[in-house]
Amino acid sequence: MSAIDDHLSRVKHLPPAPRILPELLQLLRRSDVDADKVVNLIRFDPALTAGVLQLANSAFFGSARPADDLGEAVTRLGFQQVYILVAAVSGARNLSPAQRGYGMACGDLWKHSATSAVAAQIIAKDLGDDVDVVFTAALLHDIGKIILSDTLESTYAVIVRETSSNCYPLLEVERRVLGFDHAEAGGRLLARWNFPANLTAAVAHHHRPEEAGPHARLAAYAHVGNLIAYAMGQGYGNAAYALEPSVTAFHMLGLNEDALPGYMMRTFDEMGIIEALFRVKT
């Protein structure tokens, strides 16, 4: 048993899997998307149902007649909006609690993840890639932190010293303390949840996309999304020297680093809308 599996088996309460995401992704991949199947996936989850109805009736999608039926709300919003909403609400359940081992208050990891997802999605739209998959990979890229946080809480002082004073990237400090890092742990967690190989690989290699094999491009999106979120001040926690940017990730996406400020501004604008819609705490 590897160190990560050993760690996962010792975690008392593994977070509930956002199982709906891979199922919904698979449904939406089909050319003939069946709206009833989408509705059936969502309807048994009260929070998701409420979220879809609330969003469909929000001023953003304003209509004279309120949508009180889930099917109508899904039709009004369109499948892509529904997917983003479902991903956001499912992700928020796992990512919202405080991650004390990383010095993150309640909502910090969620805000960082959502910012990464929005940034990556904007780039994917520009480059003509699958925005839903990119959004999901970037949203879940730090999911490993939720299972390492408790363990790292006892070594908080070491992490602060190593990242702040000695300028070691967080990843390296994790490896030194635990023997593995949050990216590897996140990948393993998604594999346990039976997420598809592309998302598992993108999360596991979001710090080194070139190691993600056939899924390197998706990992590069998660990397650049993560980087933009940090650049916008989201998700540092106590990890002062947060990230070693991968030049390869930029090359893989054909992006120039000069493009970064423009994407930061567009992400800022989109996050404003998302926060207003979902009332995410800042």
Add this chain to the structure above:
Amino acid sequence: MLSTSRAGYEQRVIPVSGLLTCDNPKVILCSHTIGMGVVLAACDPVARIAGLFHALLPESQGQPGHAKQKPGMFVDSGFEALEFTLKNGGAVPARLRYYAAGGAQVMGASSQLNIGGRNTDTLKKLLAARGFTLAGAHLGGHTCRSFYLAVETGEASVQLSGQLNEIPLCPPLMTT
């Protein structure tokens, strides 16, 4: 300590790209998660008015829409808007005391990604062009910070991520 709540004082948090001026002496202005971004704060100890903005990027060139809607997003437009708003509120430019924090390098040393360094450089150039000096600053390094400014006393401090103690940037400027 400005970071802990004081009885009778209210903390007002200015988010990234935000700008706020305030003449309520019972307010402590603050901004958090200042990484590569930079905070510039100013206060007039006589008029008892203070303000700050938390910029994300150095220059608004080519972004007139963003600069108009959110002047605090950029160092240059934030600087102008802060000065203008404080003057409108009764501050005298010659009396303004400036404080700055942030501009950390939280990623690798690539020049394009060193937005923190570019934010700091732009800020220093703007201050120098107007002949202003900083009364207190905590710039550069690799650490994320929080910044606090007491409107009543002009006391300013920063708190580094993961640390409990505050670093004072200047002593109180006025007696209450």
